[in-house]
Amino acid sequence: MVQSRDCTFAGPCRRLPISQSTDDCSELDAVPFIGNRENLLTSRSVSKAKPARAALQDQGAPKAKPRGRPRNSGAADEGETRKGILDAALKTFSLHGFGGASIADIARQHPVSPTLIHYYFANKEELWRSALEYGLGDVLRNLNETMNDLTEFDSVSRLKFFIRRYIAIVADRPEVFRVIIRESETRGPRLTWLSKKYLAPLYSLFTGLVEAAQKDGKIKSMVPPYHLSQIIAGASYQFIASRNRMLEAYGIDVLTKEVRDRHTNAVLEVLFTGILTDPRGGEFDD
Amino acid sequence: MSRQHRTNVKSGSFRSATAQGATAHSPLRLHSPGALEDRARRRTILNAALKTFSVHGFSGGSIAKVARNHGVSPALIHYYFQNKSELWRAALEHGIGDVVRELSDRLDDLTDLDSVTRLKFFIRRYIAIVAERPEVFDIITREGETAGPRLAWLTRQHLTPLYNLWTGLIEAAQAEGKIKATIPPYHLSQIIAGASYQFMASLVRMREVYGIDVSTKELRDRHTNAVLDVLFAGMLTFPVESRSSENA
Numbered sequence: 001m002v003q004s005r006d007c008t009f010a011g012p013c014r015r016l017p018i019s020q021s022t023d024d025c026s027e028l029d030a031v032p033f034i035g036n037r038e039n040l041l042t043s044r045s046v047s048k049a050k051p052a053r054a055a056l057q058d059q060g061a062p063k064a065k066p067r068g069r070p071r072n073s074g075a076a077d078e079g080e081t082r083k084g085i086l087d088a089a090l091k092t093f094s095l096h097g098f099g100g101a102s103i104a105d106i107a108r109q110h111p112v113s114p115t116l117i118h119y120y121f122a123n124k125e126e127l128w129r130s131a132l133e134y135g136l137g138d139v140l141r142n143l144n145e146t147m148n149d150l151t152e153f154d155s156v157s158r159l160k161f162f163i164r165r166y167i168a169i170v171a172d173r174p175e176v177f178r179v180i181i182r183e184s185e186t187r188g189p190r191l192t193w194l195s196k197k198y199l200a201p202l203y204s205l206f207t208g209l210v211e212a213a214q215k216d217g218k219i220k221s222m223v224p225p226y227h228l229s230q231i232i233a234g235a236s237y238q239f240i241a242s243r244n245r246m247l248e249a250y251g252i253d254v255l256t257k258e259v260r261d262r263h264t265n266a267v268l269e270v271l272f273t274g275i276l277t278d279p280r281g282g283e284f285d286d
Numbered sequence: 287m288s289r290q291h292r293t294n295v296k297s298g299s300f301r302s303a304t305a306q307g308a309t310a311h312s313p314l315r316l317h318s319p320g321a322l323e324d325r326a327r328r329r330t331i332l333n334a335a336l337k338t339f340s341v342h343g344f345s346g347g348s349i350a351k352v353a354r355n356h357g358v359s360p361a362l363i364h365y366y367f368q369n370k371s372e373l374w375r376a377a378l379e380h381g382i383g384d385v386v387r388e389l390s391d392r393l394d395d396l397t398d399l400d401s402v403t404r405l406k407f408f409i410r411r412y413i414a415i416v417a418e419r420p421e422v423f424d425i426i427t428r429e430g431e432t433a434g435p436r437l438a439w440l441t442r443q444h445l446t447p448l449y450n451l452w453t454g455l456i457e458a459a460q461a462e463g464k465i466k467a468t469i470p471p472y473h474l475s476q477i478i479a480g481a482s483y484q485f486m487a488s489l490v491r492m493r494e495v496y497g498i499d500v501s502t503k504e505l506r507d508r509h510t511n512a513v514l515d516v517l518f519a520g521m522l523t524f525p526v527e528s529r530s531s532e533n534a
Contacts, residue, residue: 234484239476274520
């Protein structure tokens, strides 16, 4: 944590027009984070300085310069600030896409100072990648670990557990999945990065579970695992992703706990046993 | 009339000059023999608009962008469409309006079939429609991101009629006791639509991750059959036996 903080700082130190002690990051690091940053802003750069900044600086100034490095409180603040920026970035990118959003947009729509964003992230690409790592990285790693912990369960129960988790994840992080959909409209380096880093791991979790259940002879093998997992994902995701459309058409909020739980149970029921009341009776239709 | 007037105002383009010339000197060109050509030109513009809006969204798209990306003259677009909103609405009407109306007629023709067969027919048609018109569904997805007047219009004009077809079929099958009635029709139809749509919508992702093209006929057919099999009979090889593991 502390290490990476120093590293993040190293970039902006060089970029900001600091007149003296250019590379002495440790000195800047010594003051509580907020005050430190505002001092930085008001004393140099400043072409876009606004009155609000002065006020912020006033708040920051009295705390000035405790000796030593109050790393703990600083790191916590910093974590919060960074998280705030990443949340804002996810929202903006999910609505406007990578091309349609800029650091200035993100700053404007979610009152953060653009300079603060630049302090943490070298450029839009880095911000975009960090936002996805923040939105999806831990989730995937946790899911992976949990699945490993469940190896004793039978393959169908594991697949069901995974589907439940998947629905919870897409419901909790609508922005992340909108960004993924947005990025997959066109091929390019961002989609390649996204696929390598997050989609392929997520898909292989999915297909691994489907494959295991197919090998056990518990679920049908009429299509390859990657294909079946897309059908499962679609059945799970669409309803949740249709939130605004469902509000508009039926006045129903799919994100309430009640509707979400009903959805999860309905998806499992439909996918595993089908929608027919009497499957054998319906067979002649095929 | 007002369109022609507007063309006059937006002068300076070769195409707009011809359009003026046509009305002034040979009115026939815009009517009898030209009518076909006229419709073709309009269709070209609407297809270009669908592509542009599906990639850039409404606010990110502009008449100039539509024109630039697809080699149509902006003046020609302005000749047919008053502004971006009108173009956007016309593009969606072109992309989905007829399809939904046709589908509705076709289902009416099939009233003699049993409800499950009709639902299966509808799912087959739905998959074909989303596969053939990715731009339209990209736009619907895009507009679904934020509530607003465009989503309200889209819902009223095109989504509700489409959803009504879905829920009508499901309701009928539920009323006959053929499909499970534990889930309300509007909800069940979203699960079916998602199972049908996602794989087709993942064209670029599937290409990137697995190197496969889901728009080939072979994969599309396999998808359709897989969706029907999963939805109607379930994925489990022995549904009844495995029931016990449900609550694990």
